[in-house]
Amino acid sequence: MASKQMVHMNHGQGETSYAHNSSFQSLLALEGMSLFDTTPVAFVPSLSDRSEVQAPEDLRINQIPAYDIDENARRERLPVVAGAYAQQFRKDFTLFLQLRAKELVPEGRMVVSLQGRRSDEPVTESSLIWGTAAQILGTMASEGVIDKEKLDSLYIPVHGPSDEELREIIQEEGSFSITEMRVHDPISGMDRALLTPNRLVNSLRAAFEPIIVQHFGSPGEIMDEFVRTGEKHLSLQRRSQVKHARNPRVMLVVSLTKA
Numbered sequence: 001m002a003s004k005q006m007v008h009m010n011h012g013q014g015e016t017s018y019a020h021n022s023s024f025q026s027l028l029a030l031e032g033m034s035l036f037d038t039t040p041v042a043f044v045p046s047l048s049d050r051s052e053v054q055a056p057e058d059l060r061i062n063q064i065p066a067y068d069i070d071e072n073a074r075r076e077r078l079p080v081v082a083g084a085y086a087q088q089f090r091k092d093f094t095l096f097l098q099l100r101a102k103e104l105v106p107e108g109r110m111v112v113s114l115q116g117r118r119s120d121e122p123v124t125e126s127s128l129i130w131g132t133a134a135q136i137l138g139t140m141a142s143e144g145v146i147d148k149e150k151l152d153s154l155y156i157p158v159h160g161p162s163d164e165e166l167r168e169i170i171q172e173e174g175s176f177s178i179t180e181m182r183v184h185d186p187i188s189g190m191d192r193a194l195l196t197p198n199r200l201v202n203s204l205r206a207a208f209e210p211i212i213v214q215h216f217g218s219p220g221e222i223m224d225e226f227v228r229t230g231e232k233h234l235s236l237q238r239r240s241q242v243k244h245a246r247n248p249r250v251m252l253v254v255s256l257t258k259a
Helices: 023-033 058-061 069-102 131-142 149-151 164-174 196-216 219-240
Strands: 004-008 042-044 050-054 109-117 176-184 250-259
Touching: 004 196, 069 164, 109 164, 109 176, 131 149, 131 196, 131 219, 164 176, 164 250, 196 219
Parallel strands: 042 109
Antiparallel strands: 004 050, 109 250, 176 250
């Protein structure tokens, strides 16, 4: 039986809420809207903000963990894991387009924004939206903070497609024509000094805490350790990266017209 999850961010207005940590995402959405003319459209925010999605069934059926603590095993399985997530996204996004098509009049328009990756970038851990969160949880499992077996059964149902992948799905589904598609780096115009490890890891917490807490339990202890471990991980990652390395993740914004 398919395993479905209601994906939502942290509720409320507190320090760890999505509302408190989503200014970055809101700016991205506004930037995406500015790419198009002023014709009235239906605007669909980031699809991972709230939706019912499924974890990749191929991974569950074959008991393949999405993230393995063993680095060699993880690298070997990456193509399989990435492929399973891509296939599940194709199913979910196709259904999304079919449902939205029923709601719009002919020639009605909508704008969809979502995180993705560059088509010319190979799939790596850093290009996967959930990759950083998984790396943090992997460290916590290796230190005994969370149970490794539970980590092996965790599938964060989020996928960031490439622009070519997204274009192909839209064209194959057939309900919409692509008016315009843009790919832009969400941090290209930002002061890098503002992208501190603390700020980044709290954004991850706001996005993934409900899933993590539901899976592992003990919300306070686990999430506080998630932030501490995440800050260390991101600080080390920041120092090891090339100063002007290109961001592997991008924002995809596409304007669609109902056929």
